[in-house]
Amino acid sequence: MKSLEDLKKMREEALKRVEMREGDKDYRVVVGMATCGIAAGARPVLNRLVEETAEKSYNCTITQTGCIGMCVYEPIVEVYGKDGEHTTYVHVNPEKASEILAEHIGKGHVIDEYTVNAVQNQGV
Amino acid sequence: MYRTNVLCCAGTGCTASNSQQIYDNFNEALKKYGLEDEVKVIKTGCFGLCQKGPIVAVYPDKVFYNHVTPEDVEKIVSEHLYKGRVVKELEMTDEDLLTKETIYDIDKIKFYEKQQRIALRNCGKINPEDIYEYIAVDGYEALGKVLTSMTPQEVIDVMKASGLRGRGGAGFPTGVKWQFEKDQPGDEKYVICNADEGDPGAFMDRSILEGDPNAIIEGMAIMAYAVGAHLGYIYIRAEYPIAVNRLRIAINQARELGLLGKNIFGTGFDFDIDVRLGAGAFVCGEETALIASIEGKRGMPNPKPPFPAVAGVWGKPTSINNVETIANVPQILLKGAEWYSSIGTEKSKGTKVFALGGKIKNTGLVEVPMGTTLREIIYEIGGGCPNNKEFKAVQTGGPSGGCLTEKELDTPIDYDNLIKAGSMMGSGGMIVLDEDNCMVDVARFYMEFIVDESCGKCTPCRVGTKRLLEMLTKITKGEGTLEMLDEMEQLCYEIRNTALCGLGQTAPNPILSTLSHFRDEYIAHIVDKKCPAGVCKDLLTYSIDPDKCKKCSMCARGCPVQAISGVPGKEPYVIDTTKCIKCGACMSACRFGAVTRG
Ligand SMILES: Cc1cc2nc3c(=O)[nH]c(=O)nc-3n(C[C@H](O)[C@H](O)[C@H](O)COP(=O)(O)O)c2cc1C
Ligand code: SF4
Ligand code: SF4
Ligand code: SF4
Ligand code: FES
Numbered sequence A: 001m002k003s004l005e006d007l008k009k010m011r012e013e014a015l016k017r018v019e020m021r022e023g024d025k026d027y028r029v030v031v032g033m034a035t036c037g038i039a040a041g042a043r044p045v046l047n048r049l050v051e052e053t054a055e056k057s058y059n060c061t062i063t064q065t066g067c068i069g070m071c072v073y074e075p076i077v078e079v080y081g082k083d084g085e086h087t088t089y090v091h092v093n094p095e096k097a098s099e100i101l102a103e104h105i106g107k108g109h110v111i112d113e114y115t116v117n118a119v120q121n122q123g124v
Numbered sequence B: 001m002y003r004t005n006v007l008c009c010a011g012t013g014c015t016a017s018n019s020q021q022i023y024d025n026f027n028e029a030l031k032k033y034g035l036e037d038e039v040k041v042i043k044t045g046c047f048g049l050c051q052k053g054p055i056v057a058v059y060p061d062k063v064f065y066n067h068v069t070p071e072d073v074e075k076i077v078s079e080h081l082y083k084g085r086v087v088k089e090l091e092m093t094d095e096d097l098l099t100k101e102t103i104y105d106i107d108k109i110k111f112y113e114k115q116q117r118i119a120l121r122n123c124g125k126i127n128p129e130d131i132y133e134y135i136a137v138d139g140y141e142a143l144g145k146v147l148t149s150m151t152p153q154e155v156i157d158v159m160k161a162s163g164l165r166g167r168g169g170a171g172f173p174t175g176v177k178w179q180f181e182k183d184q185p186g187d188e189k190y191v192i193c194n195a196d197e198g199d200p201g202a203f204m205d206r207s208i209l210e211g212d213p214n215a216i217i218e219g220m221a222i223m224a225y226a227v228g229a230h231l232g233y234i235y236i237r238a239e240y241p242i243a244v245n246r247l248r249i250a251i252n253q254a255r256e257l258g259l260l261g262k263n264i265f266g267t268g269f270d271f272d273i274d275v276r277l278g279a280g281a282f283v284c285g286e287e288t289a290l291i292a293s294i295e296g297k298r299g300m301p302n303p304k305p306p307f308p309a310v311a312g313v314w315g316k317p318t319s320i321n322n323v324e325t326i327a328n329v330p331q332i333l334l335k336g337a338e339w340y341s342s343i344g345t346e347k348s349k350g351t352k353v354f355a356l357g358g359k360i361k362n363t364g365l366v367e368v369p370m371g372t373t374l375r376e377i378i379y380e381i382g383g384g385c386p387n388n389k390e391f392k393a394v395q396t397g398g399p400s401g402g403c404l405t406e407k408e409l410d411t412p413i414d415y416d417n418l419i420k421a422g423s424m425m426g427s428g429g430m431i432v433l434d435e436d437n438c439m440v441d442v443a444r445f446y447m448e449f450i451v452d453e454s455c456g457k458c459t460p461c462r463v464g465t466k467r468l469l470e471m472l473t474k475i476t477k478g479e480g481t482l483e484m485l486d487e488m489e490q491l492c493y494e495i496r497n498t499a500l501c502g503l504g505q506t507a508p509n510p511i512l513s514t515l516s517h518f519r520d521e522y523i524a525h526i527v528d529k530k531c532p533a534g535v536c537k538d539l540l541t542y543s544i545d546p547d548k549c550k551k552c553s554m555c556a557r558g559c560p561v562q563a564i565s566g567v568p569g570k571e572p573y574v575i576d577t578t579k580c581i582k583c584g585a586c587m588s589a590c591r592f593g594a595v596t597r598g
Helices: A004-021 A035-040 A042-056 A094-107 A116-123 B012-016 B019-032 B070-083 B131-136 B141-149 B152-162 B174-182 B204-211 B213-227 B241-256 B287-294 B323-335 B337-341 B374-381 B415-420 B439-453 B459-476 B482-498 B502-506 B509-517 B519-526 B554-558 B585-589
Strands: A027-032 A060-065 A077-080 A086-089 B004-009 B039-044 B056-059 B063-065 B190-195 B231-237 B261-264 B269-278 B318-322 B351-358 B364-369 B391-396 B402-405 B429-434 B542-544 B564-567 B571-575 B595-597
Touching: A004 B004, A004 B131, A004 B141, A027 A035, A027 A042, A027 A094, A035 A042, A035 B070, A042 A060, A042 A094, A077 A094, A086 A094, B004 B012, B004 B019, B004 B070, B012 B019, B012 B204, B012 B241, B019 B039, B019 B070, B056 B070, B063 B070, B131 B213, B131 B241, B141 B213, B141 B323, B152 B174, B152 B213, B152 B323, B152 B337, B174 B213, B174 B318, B190 B204, B190 B213, B190 B287, B190 B323, B204 B213, B204 B241, B204 B323, B204 B351, B213 B231, B213 B241, B213 B269, B213 B318, B213 B323, B231 B241, B231 B287, B241 B269, B269 B287, B287 B318, B318 B323, B323 B337, B323 B351, B351 B374, B364 B374, B374 B391, B391 B439, B402 B509, B439 B459, B439 B509, B439 B519, B459 B482, B459 B502, B459 B519, B482 B502, B482 B509, B482 B519, B509 B519, B542 B571, B542 B585, B554 B564, B554 B585, B585 B595
Parallel strands: A027 A060, B004 B039, B190 B231, B190 B318, B231 B269, B351 B429
Antiparallel strands: A027 A077, A077 A086, B004 B056, B056 B063, B261 B269, B351 B364, B391 B402, B391 B429, B542 B595, B564 B571
16 A cells, blocks of 8 residues: 555445444335245345445445245335335345335335335235 | 344453354354355454453344353354344343343443443454454544644644543643654654553453554554654553454554555655563553563663653653553544544543443443543443442542542542542543442552562562551451551651652552541441451451341351351351351351341
8 A cells, every 4th residue: 555545445445344334324224034035035135135235335224134924925125214214115026126226225216016005905 | 245244242351251152153154054155254342341241243233142152153143144033032131231122223222322432433343353444444544644744743733732641540641742752852763552551450451452453553653653753662461362463463464555664655654563562560561661671671660750752762762652542543633633622521631441340230341531420430331339239439540549439429530530539540440349348458459469569679669568558457357556547648648759650659549548538447447346348357257146046057057167056946056256267158048137247
């Protein structure tokens, strides 16, 4: 390292290692990862979320949780905003996960057709 | 790309309860569950909650597990990391530590709420063996800024304006110290980090070195630039193997990245660090003795002046600072003097780390702004005395300090207030005493320590402290006289005024402060031949109240020397005081409160 510039580059690179330990993000994205979720394909969804968030620096943390109690809708992804508002996406696959990140986290637009309410209404 | 970080505490406390095995088990279990590419296990420094250790924290979930055993690891992996279900039974649930018992979130821990972590900011947050993690949290940015955009005098001016005072005990303004050295002529100058930490009960410096060694390297480099030095020594006791090892790793990594060595940041500034191990004598923490020890001489103090800033190691100008002092330096240069001086009291700026110990629920390491009261630390952070015992006093400043009582609990802590109250800041040991502690015995404990540690160079300390110890011992045996109290006091003042170094000069403090706050306890030992707290064995007698005795024989069965006789169900039991060795077993054995101690 020979200059401040080098240090800055190194820090940007290194930041990825510790970023998740810093609290304050705008959104918290939670994946249901109990047995039912894993069986329904939650793991690839989780991996896609983690990779893309790191790559595109979305302003969110990705965590997992246990059974949400709506096993028929797994894989389930919940998005919590800063003000406590909360959206539940159901039957998520890796492609939908990317869309959710781009639209909801990136632009703040909820994708209505993937939410539990939309899917439930369809069923009726 | 990892989705989860598991932070295992690798501080001395948790390592002693097998956290290395926990770390290894995590790696193994993650492989077994195919999670090794998703979850990363990281060793980190002390969280300050050693009593709850071993500690494991999971991010970004912010879940805090305590008292984790190596056997628990598989469960955390299979349940939490694999299925996302927090392992409730291992979660920290202590109501004294959490604000809301149902929310398990590191940020909600009461223990940290009143704290402000500057010196400890990275402890428990980053991996101390990975310099990149330090760099990620703005590490070496202050050094870069200083070397590329500030003159040495500008650095010193910032330090002066920040108001930082030495955390090693005396509280000397750090910027002023650096100025003295900078103003000395000559090119050969040195800086020293004092990591001797000899105060029994103190472990702040060890935790900083274990948890954030790069902060010390960066701080020393800034210090060296300011005063014009090119070599620094870290003097650390060999009893701190984990800290020594992490320091060495950090120094090597810094050299590899060119953050130590020649031409740092391409500015032409050269600096390197040499680690020197001490044998762990208390007096070697005194700066002139420490310098002698670095030079390979016997660690004995020398008269000042000349001060180290004029003639220090190898007779050359030297600045010596404590670990915690140095840990504050990068933050001050990064965030500015104004920021730092906005924290704390008028004459004591910033924060202070305390090692909380003794009769307190949450023993551990805490960092609070200067001006926090003792009550806040002891009750709000420390949770008060366990088992509903009554608080009696708090000892600060170790063998150089004194005891403070209930009356002083609302005193805002800073250098000057503690001295006014008859104690001192010292290095930050804080030992809470309750009704079961005998103050004469406490004074005796510190005097015994001093007699062991006195280097013997000057008479007042070598002979005087021995005389003090003899008198204290007599008092604890019931052989004291009231004249002794005056004699002790007299001798205390003489030693204070005539001893060569700080060790002797401050050695009388524990006696003087207990004499002033707890004279009645001394008198009880001398006149009534009683130890009110029931500690001094020679003054205790055990006896059985025949009216309360239910003749159950439990006491007699537990007595190691068969000093108790009686007939079960028929005759009350009695203790033969000539045989009794005062072990107290009968008192705990009796379920009817028939055994008394007086
Ligand atoms: C007997 C004795 C023991 C000391 N032990 C230590 C110690 O362990 N660590 C320390 O930093 N300072 C210790 N000091 C204080 C040092 O002499 C010196 O004042 C200090 O390292 C200066 O650094 P500071 O200005 O950053 O506090 C001790 C002083 C005396 C008299
Ligand atoms: S005061 Fe005690 S420790 Fe200090 S020089 Fe004298 S004998 Fe040695
Ligand atoms: S244990 Fe208590 S009650 Fe029983 S014999 Fe001893 S003194 Fe009496
Ligand atoms: S104090 Fe110990 S030695 Fe004395 S009578 Fe009780 S059990 Fe026996
Ligand atoms: S050593 Fe683990 S919390 Fe202090």
